[in-house]
Amino acid sequence: MPSSHTEPRTGGPAGRAGGVIHDIGYRPYAGPRGGHGAIARSLYLTGVRNVFGLGRSGKSKILPFALLALNVLPAVIIVGVVTFIGLSSLPLAYPEYAATTTILLGTFAAAQGPILFSRDLRHGTISLYLARPLSATAYALARWGALATGIFAFVMAPILVMYLGALLAQMDAGEQTTDFLAATLVSLLLAGMLASVSGLFSAIALRRGFAVVGTIGTILFGYGVVAVIQGISLEQDQERVGEIAGLFHPMTLYAGLVNVLTDADNAITPPTGAAMEVLYVVVSVLLALGGLGLLLLRYRRLATR
Amino acid sequence: MATLHPVDRAADRRSGVPAIATQGLTKDYGSVLALDSLDVTVGTGVTGLVGANGAGKSTLIKILLGLLDPTAGSAQVLGHDIATEGAEIRARVGYMPEHECLPPDVSASDFVVHMAQMSGLPHAAARERAADVLRHVGLAEERYRPMGGYSTGMKQRAKLAQALAHDPRLVLLDEPTNGLDPASRDDMLELVRRIGHDFGIAVLVTSHLLGELERVSDHVVVLDGGRLLRASATTDFLDTTGTLLVEVLGGATERDLLGRALHDAGFPSRPRGNVVAVEPPAPGDTRNVHDMIRDTAVDLGLGLVRIQPDHHRIEDIFREEVAGAVQPH
Numbered sequence: 184m185p186s187s188h189t190e191p192r193t194g195g196p197a198g199r200a201g202g203v204i205h206d207i208g209y210r211p212y213a214g215p216r217g218g219h220g221a222i223a224r225s226l227y228l229t230g231v232r233n234v235f236g237l238g239r240s241g242k243s244k245i246l247p248f249a250l251l252a253l254n255v256l257p258a259v260i261i262v263g264v265v266t267f268i269g270l271s272s273l274p275l276a277y278p279e280y281a282a283t284t285t286i287l288l289g290t291f292a293a294a295q296g297p298i299l300f301s302r303d304l305r306h307g308t309i310s311l312y313l314a315r316p317l318s319a320t321a322y323a324l325a326r327w328g329a330l331a332t333g334i335f336a337f338v339m340a341p342i343l344v345m346y347l348g349a350l351l352a353q354m355d356a357g358e359q360t361t362d363f364l365a366a367t368l369v370s371l372l373l374a375g376m377l378a379s380v381s382g383l384f385s386a387i388a389l390r391r392g393f394a395v396v397g398t399i400g401t402i403l404f405g406y407g408v409v410a411v412i413q414g415i416s417l418e419q420d421q422e423r424v425g426e427i428a429g430l431f432h433p434m435t436l437y438a439g440l441v442n443v444l445t446d447a448d449n450a451i452t453p454p455t456g457a458a459m460e461v462l463y464v465v466v467s468v469l470l471a472l473g474g475l476g477l478l479l480l481r482y483r484r485l486a487t488r
Numbered sequence: 489m490a491t492l493h494p495v496d497r498a499a500d501r502r503s504g505v506p507a508i509a510t511q512g513l514t515k516d517y518g519s520v521l522a523l524d525s526l527d528v529t530v531g532t533g534v535t536g537l538v539g540a541n542g543a544g545k546s547t548l549i550k551i552l553l554g555l556l557d558p559t560a561g562s563a564q565v566l567g568h569d570i571a572t573e574g575a576e577i578r579a580r581v582g583y584m585p586e587h588e589c590l591p592p593d594v595s596a597s598d599f600v601v602h603m604a605q606m607s608g609l610p611h612a613a614a615r616e617r618a619a620d621v622l623r624h625v626g627l628a629e630e631r632y633r634p635m636g637g638y639s640t641g642m643k644q645r646a647k648l649a650q651a652l653a654h655d656p657r658l659v660l661l662d663e664p665t666n667g668l669d670p671a672s673r674d675d676m677l678e679l680v681r682r683i684g685h686d687f688g689i690a691v692l693v694t695s696h697l698l699g700e701l702e703r704v705s706d707h708v709v710v711l712d713g714g715r716l717l718r719a720s721a722t723t724d725f726l727d728t729t730g731t732l733l734v735e736v737l738g739g740a741t742e743r744d745l746l747g748r749a750l751h752d753a754g755f756p757s758r759p760r761g762n763v764v765a766v767e768p769p770a771p772g773d774t775r776n777v778h779d780m781i782r783d784t785a786v787d788l789g790l791g792l793v794r795i796q797p798d799h800h801r802i803e804d805i806f807r808e809e810v811a812g813a814v815q816p817h
Contacts (some may be wrong), residue, residue, distance in 0.1 A: 209624065209687040212617055212655035216579065216608035225605045240593040240634050307589040311650060314553050314583035315606045316575045486555060 230329025258341035262348025276447030277366035293398035296381030297391040319486035335374035365445040376433040379474020413451040425452030439463040505567040507690035512561035522547040524714040534684035536701030537694040539711035582651035582659040592636025596646040607654030641672035730768040731798040737791030
């Protein structure tokens, strides 16, 4: 520093002229302080950013964005082919997209859940959150919401690309919009279910690896098991068994929901009969909310430990 | 039980509402009685909370934050009741835990901004506060690097910064000097002193090392086995005892020669290390002790090196009181 430290402190703005950093001492904060709602919103928004690696180190952005790129790529190709050939309808219905990219979706949910849940528990940061005004319940709710939003955005990104492509290709706008909105509804339920599964594993397994393996195992391996049961039951003309088996996994629940709530269909043994259809919707909601409930319980326990 | 009440409450009365007040606070974990009917008052400035590991320090902090319900008794933090106003307390209190609490993949700058927001500060204000407190704790350029690569000293500074981010009225610092080398320890203690005195934030700082707190704290609260052993101003702990320590040239022979002569002259004296500890004369005795020591040394032909008043150290008191207390183990 060119100016000497003995330079007299002149005070006021003129004192800064020499580039000397004066210790202005401690400044108390007298500005506004938000209530619980504002704090929860801030935690939620930070969580959504963190799911995609934003606000974290550079390399933590690689996985979520690589998965997102892989997830959107087929949609871009579909749109390209559709416009090039000039098809009158999309080769793949909106809600069927998530079912065909289950591996990417499962990996995303499994890998990013621990970022919102395991990380705070593993590194002890949870005690700093608990020492702040927000309750443990509100904390868990905001975290779950952020994960569900991240997964929802992941599911919807390619669907949005296809929808915009369909509109550009001059397909029937009214029909496409109806299908798109129906896909949005089932995607919301799917995101809620996956956030609960991934969040719960991440909040129990402190090591990220265990949480990832647990979630991937449940989402991918479990899906395979249920799909095999459904396939066999279809072969044996015992569709009812397959329908019931489908209630035990988020992806087969999703396939059933798609059948019930949209025009599309990719379920092996779709729910038949009004009672079974209602049951699929109820179980999906219960899985999402039940998982969330267990999460809240887990954090309430943590807070009073 | 007959609780040991804090000796000095004058400072607390001066500031009106005490930072912390507990009445008969008890926490029974079933197998362990972590806090045993604790009555303690903490005022402004720096208060040291001293006790061995397991003395109940962390339990007390958790109860004060409203995170743990006491089995019995009550407490108020900044005038707010812990049982009903936990959120209000947590909005006004900063907490620096003893254990690791920093995510490794986030920079100190981003983390402190986030934590300030978690106390309700708007984003712009949080950024400004984070820059301020990181400067105060002495984190310079490294504040933009992920905290996983920090040294212990830097981590402790980042932990302290997040506790100050929202301009709390009171900070609870759990073992802030843990794991620090001597130079960083001195820096941290100086920071603690500045927070309590220059920043005007009441500080409750815990340590299992007694010696380091006497340098920075105005009051010291000593816990042992969940009970209040003693609470008083640090100066009371460190008062002169009235005893004089006298050193003469030579070895043990010369020391004992002087000691015996002074003892015969009516001043109870004991050897302590390489000096003679001369106790004050009886109340009716009007003789000047300093003169007597000088004259006795001259008479014996001994070379007088120094005469100095003896001070208490917190350790001495702790040792005495613990020795007197019932030790279950």
